[in-house]
Amino acid sequence: MSASFTPLDRDGMAAWAAADIPEGWVVNLGIGIPTEVANFIPPEREVIIHSENGVIGAGPAPAPDAINPFLVNAGTQPITLRTGGAYVHHADSFAIARGGHLDLTILGAFEVSETGDLANWARAAHEPVKQIGGAMDLAIGAQRLWVIMEHTTKEGAPRLHRRCTYPLTAKGAVKRVYTNLAVLDVTPDGFLVRDIVPGLSFEDLQARTEAPLRR
Amino acid sequence: MSASFTPLDRDGMAAWAAADIPEGWVVNLGIGIPTEVANFIPPEREVIIHSENGVIGAGPAPAPDAINPFLVNAGTQPITLRTGGAYVHHADSFAIARGGHLDLTILGAFEVSETGDLANWARAAHEPVKQIGGAMDLAIGAQRLWVIMEHTTKEGAPRLHRRCTYPLTAKGAVKRVYTNLAVLDVTPDGFLVRDIVPGLSFEDLQARTEAPLRR
């Protein structure tokens, strides 16, 4: 029976998360799938997208003939600014993140633990070449941190763990995970399954997850 | 012979200090006589006056019919802004002071010690009602701190001491003192007399000073 479900694609995961973002929230979207969440928020629902290079109120990508080379997001992609948006410098921008002014941050991850630990910047503890960027600041500062990631690795290994095996980005920070198979809340009692793709049973989801799941 | 000199008045002290401020310096002027120093800097000599309530480039007082109620200095007196001036918020304004961006701060004082200690905010160590304001931040942050004050109290007691008797504003911060009788540098060897009002002898100045003087 486990063959009868379809994992979500990138758009599906982004749309799943986007549906849960209410109007008025201030949201930082990490590089990758999280950035695509913005595409699934209807423009009439006013959500304020923060980008850590100093943008408050990022809008969609510009038309190819309307690119402004002075206006990029944290992935250095050309963007637009929504009416009502503003610019700040880098210290003020991270004051927003660290100071708790983001209602929500969504990041990608390699692994998430049942206690909300996030591992998303390195696959070995002492890699000499470190790609940290702003993830650690964003992870510790937001009112709530959601993760979007594939439920398992390409090889099928689980990424939702009792304890992360990769070096941490932040401890106890993740509140919810959107995978291509399920939506899970991180609770004091571990992962709680909130939603699951049609056709996939709870038991089959558990089989793809190292940490114990609750429902 | 000691009767043949004339102590400087407030304007005289302010003018004495003003003559020593070169073009291009960024200067904070404390409340009282220091504020009046600005009146003796010729407008063509571009000196940038900082006021800790967020003014960079304060200009002279406005005409009575041209007062802008939104524009005051740190003494809450109406001022103007020089062409080229700018406004910042309070944290940025004190970043200027504490961060070493002022070439010069001039403050009033009760006492100055031969090691450059400044006492200008209280006459007793544990006065419950404290009038501190921004003096401590200004005193520790400036590239150089000058003081303008009467050489003695109204009762004739000296104010230039070996050690301050009043509680300190800052330690080892004062570089120069302009009094109504003399200009003195604070050096590693104590007070060095740089200038003295006409008709007053070094010995008579020493007689009005608790700390030993050099010349």
Added chain:
Amino acid sequence: MIDKFVHSVAAALDGVPDGATILLPGFGDVGMPTALLEGLIAQGAKDLVLVCNSGGRDGSAVARLLTLGRVRKLICSFVRPASDAGRLLLAGKLEVEVVPQGTLAERIRAAGAGIPAFYTPTAADTVLAEGREVREIGGRRCLLEYPLPGDVALIDAWQADRWGNLTFRETQRNFNPIMAMAAGLTVAQTRHSVPLGAIPPEHVMTAGIFVNRVVHIPG
């Protein structure tokens, strides 16, 4: 649609509880949200902690809030002995914490910026350092200082739009931008209500994300 405008000072201050810490900007009267402060007097919250540059001159709205006995503790950079604040303090009716003005500003900034503590050389060699943690950094004695967050910030703006983006005029700015970032509930009064987009994005001085409610108090 995000719309932070409320229609009255009373609505702007709805829910301010007894015991709240209130961040109140202003340098003299400049940049002080007088209508909101009068509203707070009318609203009735008591046992307040008030963070404000000074204890205020007699007859001011700040002095009135103090003499009404509504403030338990005042945190400020100076108090005039010959003022209501000074007299209340000497009578043992008001707790006062006096903080150097730059440290006051930086502690408020730290609250908004998520900095749990910082060191500063300001006041390290003074009586204010007695009993405090002092650390020598780079050969200089420094005091450890903690953030000063508010439950409520009352803000005085020149322009505001429906997202709560604000501008300030000249020295009206003073403590307003840093206090707006440092409170759980940030309430602004504005001289002018402008359409969204009327403030150029480079010229927003306090972004709407820091502002919860706006009330329009025309000149």
Added chain:
Amino acid sequence: MIDKFVHSVAAALDGVPDGATILLPGFGDVGMPTALLEGLIAQGAKDLVLVCNSGGRDGSAVARLLTLGRVRKLICSFVRPASDAGRLLLAGKLEVEVVPQGTLAERIRAAGAGIPAFYTPTAADTVLAEGREVREIGGRRCLLEYPLPGDVALIDAWQADRWGNLTFRETQRNFNPIMAMAAGLTVAQTRHSVPLGAIPPEHVMTAGIFVNRVVHIPG
């Protein structure tokens, strides 16, 4: 008359010594002072410490400065393994200190603001905390961080006047204002040279008091 304009990039960079710490803003290419960076390559200073958000993409001016062997140490928030910076690091030819981006920005801000040290929760529970001073504040583990001042800051402005007042466009701003405040010698390139007073005083983004030299690099 104060006039901070100099007539060439060479004059702007005159006297930058070997061993200098260089603050270099920019996020990708946006807000990076490319003409000054090319000028620094030509000027010849070596044994530099470079503070910059990232190690740069191959072919960039940053990567060129690195591959020329002119940088002893790079302080940044990330390095791509498949980049000149990454390869130099792995070959032992470049010392790299990787700092979380918000901490990097705050350390630069602290240098300009005269804050001798501060605590932050960022990275306190990560391998970056190994061997570092950790303090629990308000129930949260925090790292002690020190300022990151520069000997020289290279700044990319949109407009400048003869006092050195600057504006930036959109996300060109990024690290520019905080780096301009954090260096002993701050040198700006500007797209537009404007008369004193042309920038409204409320809209100055970096005040001229932080800027030592300006060179006009039209479009």
